[in-house]
Amino acid sequence: MWCVIIPTYNNAGTICQVVSDVQRYTRDIIVVNDGCTDSTASLLSRMDVTVVDYGANRGKGYALKAGFRKAQELGFDYAITIDADGQHFASDIPCFVEALSRHPGSLIVGSRNLSEENMPSANTFANKFSNFWFRLQTGIKLPDTQTGYRLYPLKKMGKLWWLTSRYEAELEALVYAAWQGISIVPIDVKVYYPPVGQRVSHFRPVYDFVRISLLNTLLCLLAVVYGYPSKFIRALYD
Secondary structure, three states: OEEEEEEEOOOOOOHHHHHHHHOOOOOOEEEEEOOOOOOHHHHHOOOOOEEEEOOOOOOHHHHHHHHHHHHHHOOOOEEEEOOOOOOEOHHHHHHHHHHHHHOOOOEEEEEOOOOOOOOOHHHHHHHHHHHHHHHHHHOOOOOOOOOOOEEEEHHHHOOOOOOOOOOOHHHHHHHHHHHOOOOEEEEEOOEOOOOHHHOOOOOOHHHHHHHHHHHHHHHHHHHHHHHHHHHHHHHHHO
């Protein structure tokens, strides 16, 4: 049984359309209000969705963990995460479900076409940067480690002890899953980036890039003392 989790922070301009699009495929929707200061909360109050609201803005990673906890409380085994800014297409949800039927228990990762029209050049660089470090930390090559469009196996992910709470948490979740022996399966997904003047982004290039760099340094150290030894021990008993 699966649901869709939509973390949102000040996406009043797109949240209604995103929810409406997702409702074509499921009514099991959890929207996490990550301290919105615009009219998002008012809009959510009129929607047929489960809302998680904890007040102040805590970051995307915290919002995802709050959404996962609620999904687990409601008895869901899997959760598809989709961004609230309209860049993902709900029409790709069946692709995740189909991939799950072929790879039960896996973490399914949507892979964007990074040459898409209006794709910010900084995103392309950041993704290549992230892909390199992920492969170094896990030995796994993925085409897109920064996408927020994913299907998570909630039971296998356990208690979600991630160290970080903002954008870098999604990378940490992938590394954690790989170290736990969870199969990670990439699938192609569509993506839409509006022209620069219409784009809403809460990513802070310098601050968040520094946080991601610090996380990668820590994960490389943990890979040596925990990640790779865990994979080796697991391989001996598989």
